[in-house]
Amino acid sequence: MADNNTRNYLVGVDLGGTKILAGVFDSKLQPVGATKFSTKAQRGPDAVLERVARCVSDAIDECDLDVKQISAVGIGAPGAVDPEHGEVIFAPNLGWKDIAVVKSLEKRLDIPVFLENDCHICMLGIYEQELKSKPKNVVGIFIGTGIGGGLIIDGEPFTGANHTAGELGHMVIDVNGPKCNCGNKGCFEVFASRLAIFRAIQSAIKNGDKSELTQMLGEDLKDLRSGDIRKAIRRGDKVVEKIVEEAAEYTGIAVANLVNLLNPEVVVLGGGVIEALGDEMMPAITKSAKSHIMPGLFKNVEIIASKLGDNAGITGAAVLARDKTR
Amino acid sequence: MADNNTRNYLVGVDLGGTKILAGVFDSKLQPVGATKFSTKAQRGPDAVLERVARCVSDAIDECDLDVKQISAVGIGAPGAVDPEHGEVIFAPNLGWKDIAVVKSLEKRLDIPVFLENDCHICMLGIYEQELKSKPKNVVGIFIGTGIGGGLIIDGEPFTGANHTAGELGHMVIDVNGPKCNCGNKGCFEVFASRLAIFRAIQSAIKNGDKSELTQMLGEDLKDLRSGDIRKAIRRGDKVVEKIVEEAAEYTGIAVANLVNLLNPEVVVLGGGVIEALGDEMMPAITKSAKSHIMPGLFKNVEIIASKLGDNAGITGAAVLARDKTR
Numbered sequence: 001m002a003d004n005n006t007r008n009y010l011v012g013v014d015l016g017g018t019k020i021l022a023g024v025f026d027s028k029l030q031p032v033g034a035t036k037f038s039t040k041a042q043r044g045p046d047a048v049l050e051r052v053a054r055c056v057s058d059a060i061d062e063c064d065l066d067v068k069q070i071s072a073v074g075i076g077a078p079g080a081v082d083p084e085h086g087e088v089i090f091a092p093n094l095g096w097k098d099i100a101v102v103k104s105l106e107k108r109l110d111i112p113v114f115l116e117n118d119c120h121i122c123m124l125g126i127y128e129q130e131l132k133s134k135p136k137n138v139v140g141i142f143i144g145t146g147i148g149g150g151l152i153i154d155g156e157p158f159t160g161a162n163h164t165a166g167e168l169g170h171m172v173i174d175v176n177g178p179k180c181n182c183g184n185k186g187c188f189e190v191f192a193s194r195l196a197i198f199r200a201i202q203s204a205i206k207n208g209d210k211s212e213l214t215q216m217l218g219e220d221l222k223d224l225r226s227g228d229i230r231k232a233i234r235r236g237d238k239v240v241e242k243i244v245e246e247a248a249e250y251t252g253i254a255v256a257n258l259v260n261l262l263n264p265e266v267v268v269l270g271g272g273v274i275e276a277l278g279d280e281m282m283p284a285i286t287k288s289a290k291s292h293i294m295p296g297l298f299k300n301v302e303i304i305a306s307k308l309g310d311n312a313g314i315t316g317a318a319v320l321a322r323d324k325t326r
Numbered sequence: 327m328a329d330n331n332t333r334n335y336l337v338g339v340d341l342g343g344t345k346i347l348a349g350v351f352d353s354k355l356q357p358v359g360a361t362k363f364s365t366k367a368q369r370g371p372d373a374v375l376e377r378v379a380r381c382v383s384d385a386i387d388e389c390d391l392d393v394k395q396i397s398a399v400g401i402g403a404p405g406a407v408d409p410e411h412g413e414v415i416f417a418p419n420l421g422w423k424d425i426a427v428v429k430s431l432e433k434r435l436d437i438p439v440f441l442e443n444d445c446h447i448c449m450l451g452i453y454e455q456e457l458k459s460k461p462k463n464v465v466g467i468f469i470g471t472g473i474g475g476g477l478i479i480d481g482e483p484f485t486g487a488n489h490t491a492g493e494l495g496h497m498v499i500d501v502n503g504p505k506c507n508c509g510n511k512g513c514f515e516v517f518a519s520r521l522a523i524f525r526a527i528q529s530a531i532k533n534g535d536k537s538e539l540t541q542m543l544g545e546d547l548k549d550l551r552s553g554d555i556r557k558a559i560r561r562g563d564k565v566v567e568k569i570v571e572e573a574a575e576y577t578g579i580a581v582a583n584l585v586n587l588l589n590p591e592v593v594v595l596g597g598g599v600i601e602a603l604g605d606e607m608m609p610a611i612t613k614s615a616k617s618h619i620m621p622g623l624f625k626n627v628e629i630i631a632s633k634l635g636d637n638a639g640i641t642g643a644a645v646l647a648r649d650k651t652r
Contacts, residue, residue, distance in 0.1 A: 080622060090622065137487050149587070153479050160589025161463050164623050167586040172579050172618060174501045174512075184582075184618050186500075253498050256510075260493040261475070261587075263486025292498060292510050296406060296416065297490050 007071035014313030017093035023314030074317035076121030123150025125316025135265035191250035226276030252288020270306035340639030343419035349640030400643035402447030449476025451642025461591035517576035552602030578614020596632035
């Protein structure tokens, strides 16, 4: 039964370009309940932050708790953030620049709020909840619309000199490859993100390749999701299977580059694409990584898919809230 | 004048495929003197270790010191090493496998000996002597016959889970590029190492390009060294200049990948190629890095060439010896 005299609970928020997820956790980081809102970024930062606050309040209420029982809220936001000042500096897929997230949410919620970059937050959640903080060095690769990363070095989250470490999606792996949104050519993200996979499928269909997906969604592949791709592969769609396998091979090369450089105990893959297509992609990722990691450097490296899925963000945000208040 | 009653001095050894360098340092890490031997790896590990011991003794004697005044010897060796057990596990360019370096040298010298990988050692020397241990996060890129790296993370040397971190020479930057000795295609090393630059020059000349180098060394470019390349460029050799510039551009891409991933304060380049061609390469390296680092992530990152040159190894080895005995 909920103890309503002390602030024993934490809320973790995952603020994304399309949805807001708020999860309530007890002091042992066990999930109590969660609420999901759509982000509606087009309404502007103030409206989005109002939605975040409401999502948090609703989640607390759904768990039969009172806001007075929440010790802190952690929030992961996409893009460049300044955790010290509680600001999102630049978040292209929210259309945000210099937004005082913490100040705004603390005013609305009257609870301490702590902000971090969403990839660092996911890494934190996976490290604590899934890996039980055991390995000392971990590389997290999060594949969704884009690709981001998180690092654990010597048992601590590593964010670099200006808090921007982990941008592994823009690691150039093919100098002469296709152009990336960032301006470079042949970034990892160009080959393996959800957008990259979608683009390759659309272009294959345009070139006359036959795919289950057109039967499922129509010629223009309206509302294509990663889950549809999984379904198509399971129905024997060789065109889609090959495209996903290629994305997995590129991912393996990125994994190898990171293992050669950082010699971690664990490489963990997460994000929407891995959640939907992990079973399809992981064997090819591991195979490609193994064949690209330097001889002798593969021993003791585990390459795994996170099981936390969508909950990595809210879990990590709750870990942040706990760490900042204990 | 040398105080010959206490062990106030340190020796740092840089064991390479072609030469052995032993440097004597005082307790404040100021260099006192150094001796150079050729390695003669073809004579086998025992003969090489005898030469290392003799090189150390000679260096001590040259400095008018006695072995009793040396507190410890540090040694950097190429390839995979096991510092804990004092063994070189695998060093292809010495032809060594499982060689008990520390045991052998301690027996011959009767001083404590400490072993590390040569790239980690160079990073340590540059970090302490040149950067005064000020930046918290540093990436070191050492370009010689091959390319290796060293990392400083949160003010400490970072060597990963199995002591193999820093293998940035085998970061794939062109998946469809030329084959590397490691088995992969398009490793950074294939584009920017001394061997890569030499190979490109030889192939250009074979294809009929005119170069100052053939006048300097003959058609077969016998005994070509990095210094000859510098001379040729200064004499206006456009063919060689372009090849070196291309190597610098690839190096800039590798720098960008590392900055995006690790967000260091300093990227320092060293090794024989940079020592000989730093003036020629650094502007192009910096330009290429800048244009490949993600927007906003370049601020506060310094990209510099080490001034320690050949002394980085012996200095770092002396730092290791000091750190292990104090």
